[in-house]
Amino acid sequence: MNLQELGWNAERENAFRGMGIEQVWPGRIVADHGHKYRVVTERGEGWAEMSGRLQYELSERSEFPAVGDWVALRFLSESDCDAVIHGLLPRSSRISRRAAGSVPVEQVVAANVDLLFLVAALNMDFNLRRLERYLIMAWNSGASPVIVLSKADLCEEPERYVAETESIAPGVPVIAVSALEDLGREQVDALLKPGVTVALTGSSGAGKSTILNWMAGEDVQKTQAIREDDSRGRHTTTHRELFVLPQGAVMIDTPGMRELQLWDDEGGWSEAFGDIEELAKECRFADCRHQHEAGCAVREALQSGQLERKRFENYLKTQRELKFQAAKEQTRQRSVRAASSSKNGRQEPRGKGEQRRRYASDWE
Structure with missing residues (x-):
């Protein structure tokens, strides 16, 4: 496996060497299954878990590995592709939302993303106000947003919807596409350059997995028909996963969201x-x-x-x-x-000593 195809570069090589961890290899998280991760290294694809020490050192759940993360791995044997994660490289971007529950917890959807495709279907579920929320998340992430209006074949006037979307997203590319009619392929293809990481996000039924299959030229993700009475989608994708495309880019498909709850603001609100x-x-x-x-x-x-x-x-x-x-x-x-200070009898650095919580995801 050539890691350059997954986005490995000189900057990440320098960061990896600067970690000071011996007997480790670089790899990228391509799928998140909870406590286990699928990773790709020069040896190939395998399973990985975090070391106990790393879990102890990471005080927040948002610091745990996410799809798209580059990690330092120690293989279980000389010929094995399975490994233990001993460190994470700094993230160039992080797409975050607030996880479900009364306690505010950051949920990292994907990391090290260059382009974030905000997918909205041109059907009864089209909503400009929802797109504004996704734009806030995109601008906060450090990735560059691209709005993809899918299922243009279901709409009599896709140009009108493109204009309406451009009015609430000045400077953001807006592309109307139809996988069924092969509409918009050239515009999307032009963005899928080698080494670029693209993530897809949007509501269930927006057509994210269909776009992935369309760009990949084969069915790499399952898809389902939506409910025709209200244009609402049913859950298909169950976890975040990264795929290498023929164009040379890598694409991360994510499960649809019931509702996008915003996390911290890093200037994305003013940008949106x-x-x-x-x-x-x-x-x-x-x-x-x-x-x-x-x-x-x-x-x-x-x-x-x-x-x-x-x-x-x-x-x-x-x-x-x-x-x-x-x-x-x-x-x-x-x-x-306060709890950490009371327990240990001394003031600890901010965030340290927090008991890590499991939280229920509200992906559909």
């Missing part, structure tokens, strides 16, 4: 609503809340029709959600540090 943020700079007051203040450029844009009210409402809603999420995470971190 860049047009509103630009308008806000023209407000008379720097701390304008865009409610009843005089000289509010945002409200003027709403009144003139320049700014869509539903987009503005989603702007406020996601802002409140991210602030609330950040407050809950700060409270959790304080509780963890």
